[in-house]
Amino acid sequence: MNDDLLDKISSYIKKLNRDKKIKNYYLKKMKGGKGYNAVVLDSVLIEFIFSIVLLIYLFIQTNNIVFSIIISISMFIFILYISYFFKMQKFTKKIFDINNDLSKKKIMKEINTFTNYEFILYVKKALEKYYNVSFIEYENDIDLIGQIHDKIYAVKCIRIAQDERVTTRDIKSLRYHMSMMGVEEGICITSSYFVEGLKEEYKNIKFIDFKKLLSILKEVDMYPSKDEIEEIIISKYEEDKNKFMNVKTHIFSSEKVFRYLFLSMTLYILSKTTSFGLYYRIMAIFSLAFGLISIFYGVIYEMIIKKYIY
Secondary structure (H helix, E strand, O other): OHHHHHHHHHHHHHHHHHHHHHHHHHHHHHOOOOOHHHHHHHHHHHHHHHHHHHHHHHHHHHOOHHHHHHHHHHHHHHHHHHHHHHHHHHHHHHHHHHHHHHHHHHHHHHHHHOOHHHHHHHHHHHHHHHHOOOEEEOOOOOOEEEEEOOEEEEEEEEOOOOOOEEOHHHHHHHHHHHHHHOOOEEEEEEOOEEOOOHHHHOOOEEEEOHHHHHHHHHHOOOOOOHHHHHHHHHHHHHHHHHHHHHHHHHHOOHHHHHHHHHHHHHHHHHHOOOOOHHHHHHHHHHHHHHHHHHHHHHHHHHHHHHHHOO
């Protein structure tokens, strides 16, 4: 029973910690590196200072401390609520933008790992869901064939890097093979973008660039979900944390506890026998502090915090 309760408490704490990591990531993106605790502290501090100033002003004007405290506390709560309401609206919009950016990068990374054929299959799946029709694989310069609203469409999929562009030459090749097949309507879909003027020049071809592809993926539920985005954020957090922990482990390892404590004792003894006693005592305190931190890190952190919280 106690183990079950401890596991539930541990799971709850881990969930809270996970949610805090995600919020911290969003806030650092929004506030130029400032973390969750710093943002909350800054906000509450400003509102608290305003309430104290208001309290002093009201007391000077009314000479009634009870009235001044009640009004100041009421204003503090009201400002907190209003501030929270407007900040949450802004926060939600910013989260939406950040999630879109992470989703875009995830899809770009995924497409970059595809072969040309895998990209065709990826597009085929998206178009079939989007138009609610079946496409069949074809040959030569036509990748897919499908019927949309009583019209036959020839589909060309072009997987290229984001800094490259689909040119007139690519579209002329598509048009040539369309005419050879006797197909009048076409779709050209790319993982990048098109050069200017193609859409105006070729009216019988639907151009789907990366931006339009993203909107299609959203509509057909092939866009990264909220859980997937949060996993990306947690993964980024863990990568940064591991880098930091590697440095911390090197400095505050449990193996170095004896060295720090021995050095502290040695420096303290030397401080009694030298004219630079104050300097040696200060260094002894620093060494002792490192030793105590190493004990905390090696025992309390590794055995308790890391096990039940992280």
